[in-house]
Amino acid sequence: MTLAEILTSLFPDGHEVRVADGLISGHGPFGDGTLAVIGVDGNTPLGIEGACALAGHVLAVVRAGGDTPILVLVDSDSQRMSRRDELLGLNEYLAHLAKVLLLADAGGHPTVGLVYGHTAAGAFIATALATRVLAALPGAHPSVMDLPSVARVTKLPLETLQEMAKSTSVFAPGLDNMVQAGAVHAVLDPAQPLAPQIARLIAETPPGDGRDVLGRDRGGRQQAHAVAARVMREAAGH
Amino acid sequence: MDLKPVSLSADPQVQSWYEASARARLAGLLDAGSFAEFIGPEQRVMSPHLPLFDLPRAFDDGMVVGRGALDGRPILAAAQEGRFMGGAFGEIHGAKLVGLLRAALAETPAAVLILFDTGGVRLQEANAGETAIAEIMRAIAQVRAAGIPVIGLIGGRAGCYGGGGLIAGTCARLVVSEGGRISVSGPEVIETNRGAEEFDSRDRALVWRTMGGKHRRLLGGADAFVDDTIAAFRAAALAQIDRAPAFDLATLEAEQARLEARLDRFGDTRDATEIWGRLGINDPAAVPGLTTRDFDAVLAGLPEAPHDAR
DSSP, X not given: OOHHHHHHHHOTTOOEEEEETTEEEEEEEXXXXXXXXXXXXXXXXXXXXHHHXXXXXHHHHHHHOTTOOEEEEEEEEEEOOOHHHHHTTHHHHHHHHHHHHHHHHHTTOOEEXXXXXXXXXXXXXXXXXXXXXXXXXXXXXXXXSOXXXXXXXXXXXXXXXXXXXXXXXXXXXXXXXXXXXTSSOEEOOTTSOHHHXXXXXHHHOOSSOOHHHHHHHHTSSSSHHHHHHHXXXXXXXX | OOXXXXXXXXXXXXXXXXXXXXXXXXXXXXXXXXXXXXXXXXXXXXXXXXXXXXXXXXXXXXXXXXXXXXXXXXXXXXXXXXXXXXXXXXXXXXXXXHHHHHXXXXXXXXXXXXXEOBOSBOGGGHHHHHHHHHHHHHHHHXXXXXXXXXXXXXXXXXXXXXXXXXXXXXXXXXXXXXXXXXXXXXXXXXXXXXXXXXXXXXXXXXXXXXXXXXXXHHHTSOSEEEXXXXXXXXXXHHHHHTTOOOSSHHHHHHHHHHHHHHHHHHTTOOSHHHHHHHTTOSOGGGGGGOOHHHHHHHHHTSSSOOOOOO
């Protein structure tokens, strides 16, 4: 789905969501209230200005009080890779965006991510992965790094990686693999109205972090939950 | 920075943090003999994925977690071993830190210390590593919201890159040494994607002044700059525990203002030396060569202290 189609499906009666420089912000009517929207469109890399602007929108929602949910729509590139972004502290800007989303969620503004295109690496962590519940649309393509880049770093032939990717989900890019890892909670049905699907996700997902349990149950991260639980048991002296 | 070899020593006063292993850092950082590891290497909880790539495994997957004491105060601590897979986050590596942070909510230590030494996500198990980083950041937010400071210590050979840089940005306080580079995209990654004209990764002086500890401290991206000794990190970690900001709207509003002001003030600069000059440093070119003592004197003499809401 395109962003315009998503917004029409979400807000059949109209909305105040705008896109500027690849950054999405605004709101629309949602149930008896409002749904705040931020995000990245058009495969745009997320740099220091973008992260800062999006964080400002989230803080405005928190400052206004109430329980307005926040939807994070994502079709981004990775983080913007440049000398200037790193010089000025990109890690702080991306972490700040993630933190304000985590603060909003903890403060009664449920956060929902929706990946409808690409996203990768640091941009993925700072946006979609910082929400309480992450959904995707069919055709979305979240990843950590594309296989040619993985081949360069690991010094393995691309053909070998492509063959391994067919049977091994843990390193392979793509939506199915992120679902198996538990990073993506649900894949929405584009043929049905999105608003009730989003509302159901918010209603059915408790605030805790259940991603490691999802990863175990889906087979993409079979040990993470057990290892974390074991550390907690040893810390408690059992 | 001066990278001359430092001989290994049992004395934390002189032992280089950069050269030490993760376990040696913890042993010297915490009160003598106080560290007790969770899921120690004898349990051999190792990566289930690396054998697929014919890569060797480590008995601790490059992450050491446990409890200890710092000047008598109970703390939980995690240390990455940068010499194993570049300290990268894999499934087990990440889950151990997730578990430690979740344990902190129940154990309520005086602080959680994270000794970063990482290149970011371990690509051989990328999806597990990436998701673990998101879980770690969510858990840090919860731990901080519960009033427990999470302090990052950065001075290892792998630096603090990729998702490690984002986790560091989630901590309440950061202590860095000269070797403590903090960044998202590493020099080689930028050069590979954008060319050597954008970033020449072989220009080590450029790397240090763009991503290194002094620049991060001057810019407000870290809260203390220390000598490369375990004793210096210990003293700084102790000092930062009681200075950790709350995780609330006021702190993040202040951070928003801090980061917006940085864009306004330095957004048109090309090099760190321009930023240092605008901060009021008379001889920016001399900064990389300053000793810690002289650097602290320069910091103290600036018109305004680095902003520190995070």
